[in-house]
Every structure is written in structure tokens, then in C-alpha cells.
Amino acid sequence: MARVVVDVMLKPEILDPQGQAVANALPRLGVNDISSVRIGRRIEIEFDGEPDLETAREIADKLLANPVIEDFSIRVDEPAGDSAPMSA
């Protein structure tokens, strides 16, 4: 499958109040050894043919991420089998 995965994260210096809210809730689960939680966004792009990383990069740069506050990374999603996904 021609899938490209784009991960978008707030830049480290940008406050993430959502992540903080999640981190603050963790003690209620009995988890006390977490120092930070940050929340990002994963976007999956399906190409009709071969995955085109350059196009994906352009999409990410112009639309998916706001470079003022966010960083992104891009990778081709390898078909299952190469690396077995972890089951929950």
C-alpha cells in the first residue's frame, strides 16, 4: 500500500496544555513516574500509485503543519510483515 505517514508535533518550546492535562490525570491511574506528556497528530496519506515523499513533504509543509509552532516528520509506511505491529 502506498501510504505515507506524517507526524506533526508542537515544537518543544510551545506549551502543550492538552498534554499537561493528560499528564496531570495520570496519578489517578496510579502512574506517578511520568515527567511529561505531549500530544501530536498522525496523518496517513494514501497515494494512488507509488508513495511520493516530495509531494507528501509539500503537503505537510503547506497545510498539515504550521511551521510557526509545529515540526513534522515523514516516512513511508512499510506494509505489515516487515515489522510486526505490536498488539495491544
Place this chain on the structure above:
Amino acid sequence: MRIGVVTFPGSLDDGDAARAVRIAGGEAVRLWHGDPDLHGVDAVVLPGGFSYGDALRCGAIARFAPVMESVADAARGGLPVLGICNGFQILCEAHLLPGALTRNQHLHFRNRDQHLRIAGTATAWTNSFTEGQEILVPVKNGEGCFVADERTLDELEAEGRVVARYTRGNPNGSQRDIAAITNAAGNVVGIMPHPEHAVEALTGPSLDGLGFFTSALRYLAGSAAGGQLTGGAQR
């Protein structure tokens, strides 16, 4: 003077913005997101709301609407553009203004009457105010926290491009209490609170919002007369 008000899918305050233009003495011209033609307007207001459902990020998709290409080109040429709330977010996403608007620091939607201090009057939209004047207008946002890197913030301050600051309480955690900024030319202004909701005694907390719209009319009258009212760009 003809002031265009753009309607995107999800715009909420386009009606109030058009009404504010009329009360200020201008002619409101309704513009449509899918129509790149600006119909010869003298200025444009990008209203508040949730354009395209705020999908992805506030303003991120509206930026690519056909009308926005024309607005961006005209803004670079000196057309007065006011972005209110979602309109401010769109102007940042379109890189017509620096910085970005992020989730309120306390994660709550804030809806209240808000005191602002006018910090910059050399713009097409604030020349009717006096420096340091305190005004009261509604604020209503979930993602109104203005952020930019330190260098950009310092630049905005040094160049007098902070147009208004929150006073008597910062509703969303915006850096340096910034509520409104302008571009270097002074023709493009983005403001998070809602001046268009403070133009009539019946519905608003004050009439202070009217000043933004009368400023634009005054600026345009000055431009038409060949004078230069503000430090802003000429069309």
C-alpha cells in the same frame, strides 16, 4: 466606501461584521469564500467563526479558499484587511501576520466582556483611537492564545506593531497579553476579541468596537484624498 465581509463555510460573525460596517457609515459588501473576485471593495473584514469546522487547525483550510488568494495579494498591495478571531487565525495561517493562535492555556472556551488597551494607532483600523485608550469588547475563543518566538515578539514590540493588549486579566494566556497585531505596513490587523459585537447599546457592552470600522473609513477617505493619515501603506 465599500468594505467587503467574507463568508466562509462555518463563519458566524459575518452578519455582525457587515452590520458594524453599516453602522460606522460604510457600505458592506458580502464576499463568498469560493469567489476570488473582490468586487472592487476598498477594504476586507475576515469575520469570526469556525471556518471549515476548524478542521486540522483554525484557519488552516480557509487560507486556501479561492477568495483568500485575492485577499492576500491585495493585502500585500496595501488593501486594509481586518481579521477578527477566526479571521486573525486565517491571517496568521496565510503568513500575512506573524505568530500563531493556539489552544487557550487553561483549555476553557472564554466568553466574556474584555478590557483592552489600545497600544498602536498607526494602522488602517485603529487610527480613531488614542494611544493607551482602554476599551471594552466581547472576547469569545477556545484557541486565542497568541504565540510567537521571542525574536518575533521583540520585533513586534520594537516596531510598535502590538495594536491592543488584554488588560484587567488575560483571557487565554496570550504572550505579552497580545490581543491584536498589525503587519509592517499597518494595513493588515488581526484581533482576537470582537469589536463588531460592541457597536450598539442594545447588544454590546459598549460602543467601543465601532472605532475599528470608522478608522478604516477615515483611512480610506484619507487615501482617496491623496493624504496619508497613518504610517500605513497606500493602495
